[in-house]
Amino acid sequence: MTLPDLGAQVWAQLQPADRQWLTRLCALAHPAPRVALVGGAVRDALLGQTPLDLDIVVDGAPVRALAEATGWPLTFHPAFQNATLTLPDGRTADLVQARRESYPVPGANPHPLPGTLEDDLRRRDFGLNALGLLIRPEAPPALLDEVGGLEDLQSRHLRPLHELSLHEDASRLVRGARLAGRLTLHASPALLAQVPQALAMAPRTPRLWAELKLLLQEPRPGRAARCLSDWGAPGLLPGLALLEALDAQQEDGTPVPWMVYAAAALAAAEEPVALAARLGLGDRPGALLERALSDRPFAPASPERQLRQLLRPEAYAPLTGRDVVALGVPPGRGVGEALAHLLALRQAGQVRSAQEEREALQTYLASRPHP
Incomplete structure (x- = not known):
């Protein structure tokens, strides 16, 4: 296909x-400024997917005035002169002032500088994320490819845009793994050559930990973690085998909440509390892990049972109060006493299956004096 044909394909893939x-928006900016859809939306549209997250670069007009002219709710970010619009359907879209960037301190936030639309495309992380769609009020939209991103997309290669890309921002390594796992992409030789730089800069790049948290929320986190491992960065996130096992559960038709993935990573960590803090996970994954490792009964489809079956495949579902009543204990105080007896036996390692619990309960009941 020609670039005009591809531009029409991207445009047709958007929601009406x-x-x-x-x-x-383009008409509001007319006549001089340029407005372009950029990044992941263009990439996904060329892959035949309907983009939902939209980033728009504005070149030659103040973003805030243009955003306000839409009449929609917005949040303005003065440091980068960007605006986040809330669309009528509740989604958000980012209006970005065209810029260049420099990294005075690798790992820290970049310093924005005024730039053109072409500069803005060239500052991005990977070639296939540097595609744009120029929207014109009196002509068909035009595909923009400043850096050979279309060839990268067609070959499904992740290629950093310059040789210090991952040194300046190590979080790009994790972002690349997220994309590779989701879209079945392959690391280019240029990316693999920069992995040692990214690992050296990881402790000084706070955004890397935010990207790792997002990795755990991918549709298949195990695939993304496998990419990191295969690229030479297995130590960034522990628990690869556990994450891949959870992926396998999903592929068999069992939904797995991302919190279960997070708890599995903590289970494999040498210092789970420190990892949870670095990833900004809060207390919920750790609490889920603690419950899963306990002897408390949980429903078969619960996150606790999913995690328990992964971490303790020999574990079984203990008898519940309903089971105890079915075995002849009248509802009331006696049920609690029977459950406490069974818990003590489990903790002492004297019962190892539901059947052994039933037999132990029958022995317990037979030894009790009848009222």
């Missing part, structure tokens, strides 16, 4: 409402 408001 998105095409409508992007055309209106």
